Amino acid sequence: MSQIPILIPTTLLLTALVSLLAGLRSRKAGYGVAVAGAGIVFALALVGVRFVITSGEAIRYAAGSWAPPIGIELVLDHLSAYLAVLITFIGLLVLVYTPRSLRFEAPGKEVFAYPAMVLLLAGLTGMVLTGDVFNLYVFLEISALAAYALLAIGERGAPIAAFRYLLMGAVGGGFYLLGVGMLYFAAGTLNMADLHARLPELVESRAVISAAVLMVTGLGLKMALFPLHFWLPDVYANAPSSVAGLIAPIMTKVSAYAIIRIFLDVFPPGFFTESVPLTATVGWFSAGGIIFGSVMAIAQQDYRRMLAYSSVGQVAYVGLGIGLANPIGLIGGLLHILNHALMKCLLFLVGGAVRLRTGVVQIPDMKGLGRSMPWTMGAFTVGALAMVGIPPAAGFFSKWYLLLGTIEAGNWWWFGIVVLSSLLSAVYFFRVLEIIYRDPTSDPAEADGNPAAAVVHPEGEPPPTMLGPILVLAVAILVAGVLNVLIVNALLERAVAPLGG
């Protein structure tokens, strides 16, 4: 039991290596190893979260038996267990989904894509499990390097989008590392718990204040916090569907998690709210991002680009939760990490299924898909309604907590923005819903003899390895919605306890 925090990332690292070696011999073997590894890790994360909930205690593992704060510590507590389960769940589903989709969109790249995807998961789980600020940087870069490689697969513009992301990622990581350095030279430790104990004496120190600003700026870049989001739309729109389905739901969220982690568990209480108004800054930028992302999403014709802009807006909800800095608002932000990950993964996977069956990526061409792919489009409908925030789908509840948080903070601007953006996402998702459920034969454009508008889709549902994960996600969205009180009571209330609510 006490080894779970280290077993999750190391199993994934080993899986990546074995999957590559096996994949070079046989494509199927590489796939099998990757899925098996992700499955084992998901099971480990479930065991871990169960232990944390029942015992109410965190599992701490001292790497190499060097007692912290000298050695590196890995911590599975309420917050990291919550994210570890989410990351491994999404990872497992996307890995199962990948082969058919990727063989179609980027033939010949699968063998190298599985190990890179597993490495990405290793980096992200490491980021959430580590209890050391420098170790977090290392895992951040592992996940980032894997992501650059994955995103460069794909369409013609993919390498250039990935290259720009790499430059931004290097700057973001660099800022974070500079912050870590200043923190170390001021406080003499890298362990999060130890820093938390030592920093209260140093709140006046200029080095500590600059460290906080640098770390949040760096992670803000990685999180695509508006206006540092500019790298994101091109990256998601050029990537293969399965890669976008893996990276879009969890990668920016884990950076948001890292901000929440240092806000709650590294810097002393009140530091981010009073000494340096960082949470409020993040909150206002996020408020801008929510509006910007939603408006831009409405303007898109490309399905993937619409989802990418919607991601800019949705990750900003998490930022808004940080900005509120009261327990209920932050719970809303954290719950939105889960909800949005499920919804965005579902929507990207649906996009991949549509592309495999019809080759269509433009929204106006998706006409009549509701008839030829009823299950896939049923799942899409669940995801779209969840994005808009219609109960009992998951998206409603996180927005509800956020709204309660804005009321508690008395911030009516942010209250209005959350409500307004829900209306805006209703605009862009109902537009798609209307198109896919429109009867293609009764379309006037077709009567005019416009052949482009008269695409017929006789191909039907995607293969079971693709349809399965899509349906599981649709069910998960409903389950996460219905069980939200359970999740909040068992995990998130403990996670935000440092705020004292």
Next chain:
Amino acid sequence: MTFELITGRYPYVLIALLLAVGLYGLITKRNLLKKVVGMTIFQTAIYLFFIQGATKTDATIPVLLPELGTAPERYINPLPQVIVLTAIVVGVATTGVALSLLLQIQRRFGSLDEAEILRKMKAGE
């Protein structure tokens, strides 16, 4: 006063300059390869920051010497150096990935000039 602040901390001033030079190159250069050079300068400045922070006068490498005993002020703190080593590894990997992306870009667009590539992407060549 200001003068002494600078002379007393000139390594940090140099590091800040290097950071600025790197960022400037990364943002303004049109050639993608030069952007990578800017990125490398930016990262190198961060390594130097760690090394500078760990430097002590009148201290030696952290290997126990009988004549110095165990007095911590006579030894340099090894942790920042180890951090820099790790960061260098990360930096090399990042540069490697960046260069391989540039290879792909060169093959697909026949150019590393940002404006030229954008023009070709728009034209759909």
